Amino acid sequence: MNNEVIFTIDGVDVSAEKGQSILKAAEAAGIYIPHLCAHKDLIPHGSCRVCTVLINGRPHSACTQPVSPGIIVDSECEEVNNIRKTIIEMLFVEGNHFCMFCEKSGNCELQALAYRFGIFAPTLPYLFPDRELDASHPEFFIDGNRCILCARCVRASRDIDGKNVFQFVGRGINKKVTVNSSSGLSDTDMNKADKAADICPVGAIIKKRVGFAVPIGKRLYDQKPIGSDIENKERSNG
Numbered sequence: 001m002n003n004e005v006i007f008t009i010d011g012v013d014v015s016a017e018k019g020q021s022i023l024k025a026a027e028a029a030g031i032y033i034p035h036l037c038a039h040k041d042l043i044p045h046g047s048c049r050v051c052t053v054l055i056n057g058r059p060h061s062a063c064t065q066p067v068s069p070g071i072i073v074d075s076e077c078e079e080v081n082n083i084r085k086t087i088i089e090m091l092f093v094e095g096n097h098f099c100m101f102c103e104k105s106g107n108c109e110l111q112a113l114a115y116r117f118g119i120f121a122p123t124l125p126y127l128f129p130d131r132e133l134d135a136s137h138p139e140f141f142i143d144g145n146r147c148i149l150c151a152r153c154v155r156a157s158r159d160i161d162g163k164n165v166f167q168f169v170g171r172g173i174n175k176k177v178t179v180n181s182s183s184g185l186s187d188t189d190m191n192k193a194d195k196a197a198d199i200c201p202v203g204a205i206i207k208k209r210v211g212f213a214v215p216i217g218k219r220l221y222d223q224k225p226i227g228s229d230i231e232n233k234e235r236s237n238g
């Protein structure tokens with residue numbers, strides 16, 4: 001049976017496998033589609049909508065939408081990039097993101113996306129929410145100020161670590177990530193080897209005693225914009 005699906009992204013013919021998401025098919029073809037809640041090791045969640053593309057003119061999330069033969073996907077166009085920029089701005093103002101004081105600065109996917117999209121100061125009003133910190137665990141602390149509700153930690157702990165350390169509670173503006181112990185992270189069975197410990201795209205889950213081991217200016221996105229690894233692959237493939 002032929003499992004090949006041919007479709008186009010920004011006018012480029014892309015060959016994908018039946019059932020593959022548009023995001024994964026694009027990456028395999030060396031085309032970067034900005035994304036945030038998606039992660040290669042996790043089941044797609046489709047919550048952030050940063051990966052929005054137009055499919056035959058209508059917006060969809062590329063991480064959850066499977067490829068179909070002949071679809072026309074627009075990713076690098078003004079309409080889509082304006083949607084992404086607005087989402088990224090909303091994520092910044094909805095939490096308390098003080099990049100200049102954050103240990104994740106330079107390794108933060110949200111910050112890197114803001115730079116990629118030329119967002120240097122949000123135009124939307126800040127909400128300055130009151131968020132909790134949990135420094136009870138000997139190895140990690142959780143800073144709710146920086147959480148963007150991407151559910152990477154929730155999915156990693158549940159689907160890879162098999163622990164369910166993290167869950168969402170509340171709804172709407174009151175939604176937040178919490179842990180499966182009323183007395184804090186120290187009373188969970190989270191440990192350093194957990195996938196959930198390394199998968200936060202922002203500085204909401206931080207490891208203790210390794211802060212600034214790599215100096216600011218020498219970190220991942222200080223060197224190259226987010227997405228460069230995929231775009232470089234495209235160039236090296238000719």
Ligand code: FES
Nearest residue numbers: 046048049051063
């Ligand atoms: Fe697709 Fe978040 S990356 S919805």
